[in-house]
Amino acid sequence: MSDIYKAPEAQLTTGEESGSYGSLEKGLAGDYAINIGEILSEAWRRTKGNKGTIWLALLLYFVAYMAISFVAGIITGYSAFDLEQQANASAGSALLYSLLVNIVVAPMMAGMLMIGIKIARDEKTSATEIFSYFDKLLPIVVAYILMTILIMIGFVLLVLPGIYLAVAYMLVLPLIVDKGLGPWQALETSRKAITKHWFPFFGFLIVAILLYIAGALPLLIGLIWVLPLLTIAYGVIYRTIFGGAED
Incomplete structure (x- = not known):
């Protein structure tokens, strides 16, 4: 893979119509x-014909999450569905339960994000995309x-650094599965790229929360409309910054 830190060779022209995407x-x-307005406008246009795919993926994600939570509960003795059991469970059991669930769910979250990204890039995708990245389990979990x-x-450390990082790391998972970056490289690539325009990203997250x-x-x-809209909007943002998959 080429050096991702070298200087850019050309100016980026954004926009759905131009077909010009970003790059690392x-x-x-x-x-x-x-531009939050343009991103949401394009995402809204792209929801047509894609809402079914996104909602089926969300349904599969929910069913898988429930199954994973049930199995993790049996293993750890802690259940997210039983308040009495939660009250009697140890802190270690609760921590192990959360770790097991998040480890298995993380690749599915990456798949969910990639559905929005592929729709934004006019690439073929399906609801089963959420199960496509378990081969990247280790780097995803480490990241x-x-x-x-x-x-x-x-x-x-005074809250603000946490808010900064929570926004700056929002593109980490697709950088691992789409660009093949390692955990730390993906973290730093997302942070450095978003830091250049941090406040527009923060503004987008505020708008997304209000829409939700x-x-x-x-x-x-x-x-029914908001979740597909935000899924694709995330994909439009990623495409605008980092473009297509690595060859």
């Missing part, structure tokens, strides 16, 4: 623009653990 080099150089520890340390709340208020009905 351009992303690290901050050679991209984040997840490192990211969690660093964000927790950041929140302990608005969609959930009318008996959750609005989430």
Whole structure:
């Protein structure tokens, strides 16, 4: 793989119509623009014909999560579905339960993100994409653990560093499965690229939270549109910064 830290060779022209995507080099150089309105507008257009795929993937994710949680509960003696059992369980059991669930769920989360990314790049995808990245289990889990520890340390250090890192690490998982980066390399690539335009990213997350709340208020009905919209919007952002898959 080429040196991801070399200077960019060309200016990035963003936009769905131009077909020009970002790259690792351009992303690290901050050679991209984040326009929340344009991102949501494109994502909304792309929900047409793709909502079913995303919702089927979410359903598969939920069923798998429930099954994983059930098995982890049997192994650890801690259940997320039994309040009495939770009250009697040790802290060690609760920690082991959380670790087991998150280890198995992390590759599925990466798959969910890749569905949005592939839709944004006009690539073929399906709901079963969420099960496609268990071969990357080790780097995903290592990155997840490192990211969690660093964000927790950041929140302990006056909160603001934790908020900074929580936003800066939002592109870590696809960098591992899409670009083939190692855990620390993915963490640093995401952080350095997002730091160039950190406040627009923070603004997007605020807007995403507000859209989620608005969609959930009318008996959750609005989430039928909001969740596919936000999934694809994430993909549009990733594509704008880092472009297509590595050859």
